[in-house]
Amino acid sequence: MKKIIIAAAVVAAGAGGYWLSQDKPSSASGQSDTVLASVPADTPLFSGQLKPFPIKSYVNSLSQSYKTAPAELFAELEQSDDARAKFLLSLSRSYMDSLQSGEQFIETFGLSEQIRSYFYTLGILPVVKFEVEKPQAIWALLDKAELDSGYSHEIRTLKGLDYRVYTLSDIGDPEKLELLLAQKDGLLTVTLNSAFIDEPTLETALGLRPVAQSLADSGIIEQIINTHGFSDEAIGYLNHQEIVKAITTKEGNQLAQQITAFSAQEGEDLLAEFRTPECHKEFSAITANWPRTVFGVNSTNIEDKQSSFDISTIIESKNQTLLDALKKMRGFIPDYAKNPGDSVFSMGVGIELNQLVPSLTAVWDELLQPQYQCQVLQEFQQELSGQSPAMLGMFTGMANGVRGVSAAIIDYKFSEPSASGQGEPGLESIDAIVSLSADNPSMLFNMVKPFAPELANIQLPQDGSVIDLSHLLPLPPEYGIKPKMAVKGSHLVLFNGEKAKAIAEQLAAEPLTDNGLYNIALDYKKLFTPIVTLAEMTGEPLPEELSMMKDYDMQVKMGVDINEQGIVFDSYINNKVTPAEE
Secondary structure (H helix, E strand, O other): OHHHHHHHHHHHHHHHHHHHHHHOOOOOOOHHHHHHOOOEOOOOEEEEEOOOEOHHHHHHHOOHHHHOOOHHHOHHHHHOOOHHHHHHHHHHHHHHHHOOOHHHHHHHHOOOOOEOEEEEEEOOEEEEEEEOOOHHHHHHHHHHHHHHHOOOOEEEEEOOEEEEEEEOOOOOOOOOEEEEEEEEOOEEEEEEEEOOOOHHHHHHHOOOOOOOOEHHHHOHHHHHHHHHOOOOOEEEEEEHHHHHHHHHOOOOOHHHHHHHHHHHHHOOOOOOOOOOHHHHHHHHHHHHHOOEEEEEEEEEEEOOOEEEEEEEEEEEOOOHHHHHHHHHOEEOOOHHHOOHHHOOEEEEEEEOHHHHHHHHHHHHHHHHOOOOOOHHHHHHHHHHHOOOHHHHHHHHHHHOOEEEEEEEEEEEEEOOOOOOOOOOOOEEEEEEEEEEEEOOHHHHHHHHHHHOHHHOOOOOOOOOOOEEOHHHOOOOHHHOOOOEEEEEOOEEEEEEOHHHHHHHHHHOOOOOOOOEOEEEEEEHHHHHHHHHHHHHHHOOOOOHHHHHOOOOEEEEEEEEEEEOOEEEEEEEEEEEOOHHHO
16 A cells, blocks of 8 residues: 555656646746745755746637547546545546636636746655635635535644645555645645655645755756756756665655655665665766756747747756767758648658767767676666677668658648549648758668669769659559659658658758757647548548547647757647637
């Protein structure tokens, strides 16, 4: 049961983080200073928005598909006789109902139009705090869920503060797990309580006990903003050093002390193999080079009709040897593979194959170089030493000079049935492109020809002239697929359609510059509109999942790169309300 308690705490932490990511909290002054002063500087995980977030406008900007839950989502809860499941079902339905408009959402939860919220942990204990303008709305919502389910709470008092307690563990289970809700100074706090959470920690979670060394005084948030150039709107981080300290020591921080107490209840040290002087020293040295994973906002734009977020997550590194090796692997990703609004779907892999094996070998050598005394790390090195990236050289040698591969579906369309009603709807046209970027694309093509007999008689013009490859792909003419090939500057391109042809021509002017490792972009409206149109033309009823996507107007982009601070994961989301939803 204790393992279930820890799992539940982790799940609650993840759920809180997800909720936070949807509502995006706020300001670095006033209320924020009060909250940050109650967060210990050694918290393993923190997420907070440092500017007010317009939650009302954000909910208004959501697509209708976000606001509609599939019937099967609640099916299991509806069939349960457990009062806890019925309680959750009632809250879930109230949440989905509230999403119909921003006004309804803030009224349901008693929020103002702009809110602040925070998520962090006191060791393993998750804490969520958010501003409430009308706390009675939250209590009314919970009371309704209790009436719907037969579930109930009890009121407890700690240092003069009343708070609600919902028991999550089974009746009679000595190892309790409880959900706590308290309101104080305009903030609602949601947290957990269990057998191994002591009263001082609970007091801190509820804002009743100050911490000796707080996040507000540590300068951590300011340092993250300055180092990574984030906006001061939202900041979060996962502290690798504090997590390692918790794993490799018994009393090193709050999380370590909680794990030690939990192990004592279990009657065994669950982390004994990590909690040796050697492991503590060597894991600490590793996390000194990889101290945190940080995430922050580069920009946001929230209005009633649309919302967009540009966010970066960075695994920080001070290991210059590894960073230099990874940076040498970066290759070329063309413009057409980066912008979600330009295509239905695009993907680019930038990799300089000439540097792949040397870079991976440098990484391997760096990982194998230390003479570890910690048994866990010794075993890791033994497994690693049995493999070698040098074997990749047999394959990469045949693709010498490759700098990247990219592809995109720019547009596509399905045909309508004929006026006589004869025939079925089918693919009418598609604009798509695949490009291979290399120092000498013609040489690579000629190297491939012996392995593909159908290409043996094809001679690639060096002046950029286009070759028709239709004879290699005999498809019915109504499909509108007539693939072409050409060398455009440093790029070998295979394309179909006029829009793809225009992109191929533009590629000729793009020089080979190392600008990334990976990028993927998707336009949901361009993807689903033709599919929905096809389904409507066939006369078949739309599946519920597809029907929900009909008015889905969202663009997303994700990328991976390396910079001076570490490994970077970028993401961009833009969501628009379609005319049908206004």
